[in-house]
Amino acid sequence: MKVKFFITVSFWIIQTMVIIAQKPRARDLGVPFSGTPGIYNAITDVEGVEVGHSTIILGKGDNIVGKGPVRTGVTAIFPRGKNKKFSPVHANWYSLNGNGEMTGTTWVTESGFLETPIMITNTNSVGIVRDAVLKWYVDTNWYGNEDWWYTYPLVGETYDGFLNDIYGFHVKEKNVIEAIDNASGGKVAEGNVGGGTGMLTLGFKGGIGTSSRKITIDSTTYTIGVLVQSNFGAKKNLTIAGVPVGKELKDTLNLELKGPPSNRKNRKEGDGSIIVIVATDAPLLPHQLKRIAHRVPIGIGSLGGKGANGSGDIFLAFSTANEQAFSRSKTTQVYTLPNDMITPLFEGTIQAVEEAIVNAMIAAETMEGINGNKAYSLPHDLLKKVLRKYNRLEN
Numbered sequence: 001m002k003v004k005f006f007i008t009v010s011f012w013i014i015q016t017m018v019i020i021a022q023k024p025r026a027r028d029l030g031v032p033f034s035g036t037p038g039i040y041n042a043i044t045d046v047e048g049v050e051v052g053h054s055t056i057i058l059g060k061g062d063n064i065v066g067k068g069p070v071r072t073g074v075t076a077i078f079p080r081g082k083n084k085k086f087s088p089v090h091a092n093w094y095s096l097n098g099n100g101e102m103t104g105t106t107w108v109t110e111s112g113f114l115e116t117p118i119m120i121t122n123t124n125s126v127g128i129v130r131d132a133v134l135k136w137y138v139d140t141n142w143y144g145n146e147d148w149w150y151t152y153p154l155v156g157e158t159y160d161g162f163l164n165d166i167y168g169f170h171v172k173e174k175n176v177i178e179a180i181d182n183a184s185g186g187k188v189a190e191g192n193v194g195g196g197t198g199m200l201t202l203g204f205k206g207g208i209g210t211s212s213r214k215i216t217i218d219s220t221t222y223t224i225g226v227l228v229q230s231n232f233g234a235k236k237n238l239t240i241a242g243v244p245v246g247k248e249l250k251d252t253l254n255l256e257l258k259g260p261p262s263n264r265k266n267r268k269e270g271d272g273s274i275i276v277i278v279a280t281d282a283p284l285l286p287h288q289l290k291r292i293a294h295r296v297p298i299g300i301g302s303l304g305g306k307g308a309n310g311s312g313d314i315f316l317a318f319s320t321a322n323e324q325a326f327s328r329s330k331t332t333q334v335y336t337l338p339n340d341m342i343t344p345l346f347e348g349t350i351q352a353v354e355e356a357i358v359n360a361m362i363a364a365e366t367m368e369g370i371n372g373n374k375a376y377s378l379p380h381d382l383l384k385k386v387l388r389k390y391n392r393l394e395n
Helices: 002-021 105-111 123-140 173-182 261-266 286-302 343-363 380-389
Strands: 050-058 070-078 089-098 118-122 154-158 207-217 220-233 270-280 311-319
Touching: 050 173, 070 123, 070 173, 070 220, 089 105, 089 286, 105 311, 118 123, 118 270, 123 154, 123 173, 154 220, 154 270, 154 311, 207 343, 220 311, 220 343, 270 286, 270 343, 286 311, 286 343
Parallel strands: 118 154, 270 311
Antiparallel strands: 050 070, 070 118, 089 311, 207 220, 220 270
């Protein structure tokens, strides 16, 4: 009895510690959203999808190029999990505003397949992340017994130079491998993690966010999952659940820029970027996945995103269905939903994008970076107060 009691109490303590350690998400605060999420309300609700992060936070004070402070990282997404190795998925992409980069997309559109994991980092680290992934393919025999292969790693980016010593090139090969090694299913860390560590959103601290939706079509339930690296928008445009939160919180501290005057002059309100990855297990072909990617801006726009000139708004959608579709040497068969039936997937995408961005903001914590620049988190209590004022708070 004593042993059993000890085990029970210990398990209760561990559970309690886990609950305490978990960051609140938008729904926990009572932010209302449409649609039904999956069990994790994350991109990993799509079976097989894995996500991993490598987060680099070092130093404080004046920026010394090459030494820091450092506020950056890498995020990895595996459509079928890293142990599946080479297993292409149907995919396609779309850019609302092209002031950004996502490598490998030309071949994705041309071939209709995504053959690689998806990596997300800061603007100046795209090259080293791409090269590190290529080396990882060789080291892990990603392409199996193929004697001859070529590939174009898919790497997206957003700019974290407000908080990070971005010209110090602090992302290294080891960080890429760490993100890959950390990739797993289940719950996904959000906010100041991975590639989203130093990012801003709609005037407040941003970063990584995720969400999902369950969609029933012709008696079959499918999942749409979204992950964002959110770093876009102006505070004045921030709208949550239809409420003008940015205007209501116009006097709330959000960003403090203390760097050289030239930095303050060159940075324009609304500059930034957002990378959005949409995963689904619904059987969609590349042209249909392009249509899914086209719906992403609607979710961004509902929160106040305007596709500003200084923003790289780049989106990719993939489907894990039709696992045997890819072949270099034989004819394969695929199946797909008809276009007339996929509108619910459009709606689920829009809903999940909106919630993923808000989750990124809710999870993000106030961060001080280079030269004392500071990005404040969206204040939870004030957000709830504003939503309550407009009768939009659910609890």
